Ligand SMILES: C[C@@](CO)(OP(=O)(O)O)[C@H](O)COP(=O)(O)OP(=O)(O)OC[C@H]1O[C@@H](n2ccc(N)nc2=O)[C@H](O)[C@@H]1O
């Protein structure tokens with residue numbers, strides 16, 4: 001028996017840092033959406049102790065860390081804890097998303113593990129418990145569990161409906177620089193931002209981009225200071241024909257461009273490929289479903 005789950009990249013269309021908790025975690029207001037770019041996690045039943053094989057273009061980047069520390073294995077252990085599930089079987093993670101890059105790849109993998117093993121081991125875990133486990137694994141894991149466009153507040157655990165999104169082309173670009181999330185939060189020195197005011201829906205990409213342009217990713221300035229290549233990537237995306245908005249996602253360094261269609265994003269990627277040798281580039285679209 002073999003089962004697969006897809007772990008889609010999370011993009012923060014805007015990210016306001018609205019406060020700070022006494023434990024050092026920051027309060028956020030962010031619109032998290034999902035790209036068609038994804039990691040893939042496969043489970044095969046076997047009697048061997050649960051083990052993880054890393055594959056795909058970015059598998060090597062994670063192979064240097066002990067596989068027991070991988071968020072996939074941590075999620076599996078947490079899910080099994082307190083149940084009669086036996087930690088057996090073989091997991092293969094096809095790592096297509098760059099690591100430590102602001103698109104929540106590790107969080108998406110952890111969330112995919114919860115969904116996949118809950119099915120594989122017939123646990124029928126309640127949604128509330130899955131969300132609780134997700135929160136224990138990381139601030140971004142609850143939204144990745146839901147894997148739909150969602151307004152995310154608190155430290156990431158408070159999930160509210162997002163505006164209805166128009167069909168939208170999406171270009172993702174990463175210069176190959178890994179950026180540490182705690183380091184970016186630590187380097188932030190601006191005042192806190194207010195919560196955003198959002199409509200119920202956006203009729204088209206132009207209107208959405210116009211509204212988003214008035215909001216910000218508050219982690220962009222500290223991330224640019226730590227990783228100057230981000231500025232180069234943002235300027236490059238903004239100059240591509242048809243780009244409606246260029247912004248960094250999460251704590252970086254991945255940046256995105258919004259386009260009217262997936263075809264327009266693809267055309268922009270073709271131009272970019274000619275000039276940007278080693279950059280990771282993905283052209284596609286936003287996933288449509290909203291919370
Ligand atoms: C910044 C965001 C925005 O979506 O995305 P990424 O850049 O990771 O994709 C997330 O909040 C990241 O979530 P996640 O990567 O799960 O964070 P965690 O592992 O829980 O925390 C890593 C570290 O980031 C800081 N952190 C994280 C979340 C938050 N709301 N406030 C924080 O201050 C803390 O220093 C924490 O120790």
Ligand SMILES: Nc1ncnc2c1ncn2[C@@H]1O[C@H](COP(=O)(O)OP(=O)(O)O)[C@@H](O)[C@H]1O
Pocket residue numbers: 062065069070071072098099100101102103104105106107108109110140181250251252
């Ligand atoms: N399956 C995984 N995929 C990516 N990173 C992982 C994974 N498991 C553990 N990690 C660790 O989590 C850190 C954050 O990774 P990631 O979720 O890709 O960052 P971001 O949320 O900024 O995109 C990495 O530095 C890596 O060491």
